[in-house]
Amino acid sequence: MRVSIVGAGLGGLALAQGLRGAGIEAAVFERDPSIAARFQGYRLVLNPAGFQSVRDCLPPRWHPLLDEIVMDASAEQLVLDPQLNQIGRLGGGRTGIVVDRQVLRHLLLTGLDVHTDAALTGYDVKADGMVRARFARRDPVTADLLVGADGVASAVRGVLAPRTTPVDTGVRFVIGRTPLTGEFADLSKAYGSKITGDGVSLLLGAMRFRTPPKQAAERLAPDVSLPDIGDYVRWAMILPPNGSLEDATAQDAVLSRMRGWHPQLHALIEQADPDNTTLLSIRVVKPGERWAPGPVTLLGDAIHATSPTGGNGANTALRDADLLRRHLIEADQGRRNLLSAVGDYERQMFAYGTEAVRSSLEQLPAFAPEAQLS
Incomplete structure (x- = not known):
């Protein structure tokens, strides 16, 4: 069996690793000009099932x-004011396994056949049931x-x-990271909590490695x-819906x-790496009609x-990878046909x-009350 995977994110790479471990040929095609x-x-915070999924896909x-x-983490999920005084709670405490996305991605990339600068332009299903993927700057690939x-x-x-399209919630957020030094020891109660004031919310999360990854x-x-x-604080400020940066960085x-x-809090943002600080939008894709089997x-x-x-994006993608891996291994071993x-x-x-x-949209108003959820 040959499998072509378009996209070198965590889910696609985990699937490729899982198939590779089972002796199934899997190639990854990434539209970016390079991995970096x-x-x-x-x-990222992985729940036990998400962590087990990535574990099962790896050798x-x-x-x-x-x-x-990785690190074990728990958070009280408090609501704090801009002076770090508690003014409420977001709900029950949250536990999980914390991993750095860049580090995990490098681990998942190891030993894989990854083709960069491979933007998909379309595909064709052939008469024999194989699928031929077409790319902008490389030869087609059949799998x-x-x-x-x-x-x-x-x-x-x-x-x-084609009728399943992204929905823009109107919410924008700035995300960045700052080296975790002793200067920020007093912020520990804010990790995993929401700091709210002046129409915005600031979320902090610590990444402490048991051993430096390298x-x-x-x-x-x-x-x-x-x-x-090394260790760092990931921070994210949720702006008002349709917020923009205007001319500011x-x-x-x-x-x-x-x-x-x-x-x-000021020092935390001031000392952030500007190259790793960016504005992002919150868009969702809701599964629509099932497509024809193929x-x-x-x-x-x-x-x-x-x-x-919702904290479940990476967890759900990794669950997909592990589930699809297990089903494809059954097909490769002749225990069922591929389409089944x-x-x-x-x-x-x-x-x-x-x-x-x-579930993720249900939790969004707690951070951005004016989000457009319809």
Whole structure:
């Protein structure tokens, strides 16, 4: 069996690793000109199922390394004012396994056949049931299955399910990261909580590695090369719906909305890496009608992009990868045919993916009351 995966995000790479481990040929095609073309290094909170999914997709020899580069975390999920006084609670406390996206992505990239500068322009299903993917700047590729793991603006979804389109909630947020030093020790109660004031919300989360990733790889898995990064604070400011930066940089736009806030909060933003600070929009993709069965399917944000306030985007994509991996292994071993395997995956994925989007949107008004959810 040959599988073509479009998109080198966490879900697509996890699927490729899982198939590779089972002896199934899997190639990844990424539209970016290089793997490092965009910074993708913010912390993620994985639930136990999401963490187990990525673990199951990786070779067992890398499990000790994976365990060493994550951290257990819990947060009270408080609501704080700009002076860090508690004024409420978001709900029950949250626990999880924290991982850095950039580090995890480098681990998932190891040993894979990844083709960059490969923007999909379309595909054709051939008479023999194979699928031929076409790209802007490379020769077509034929496979038994084409998987669209290419995000909210999925080119694969544009052909497979053109009536399923992204919905813009109108919410914008600035995200960045700042080295975690002793200067910010007093901010610990704010990690995992919401700081609210002046019509905006600021969310903080700490990333503390059990062992620095580069050192951990050198000791536990010499065949893996991981980024040389240290502990940091990931912060995100949710702006009013349809907020813009006007002529300001992302960093300056955040600081301009924090006049009179706690000095350590100011320092946290001032000391952020400007190259890793950016404005993003919150768009969702709600699974719509099922498409006709065939040798093309979707995974992750390409079919169920969630609001980050739900904390379930990466978890759901990794669940997709592991579920599809297991079904394709059954097909490769002759225990079922390919279309049946893909169909069963899609039925399950549509059900929990729809719920993941619904749940994330339900939680968005707690951070952005004027979000456009219709």
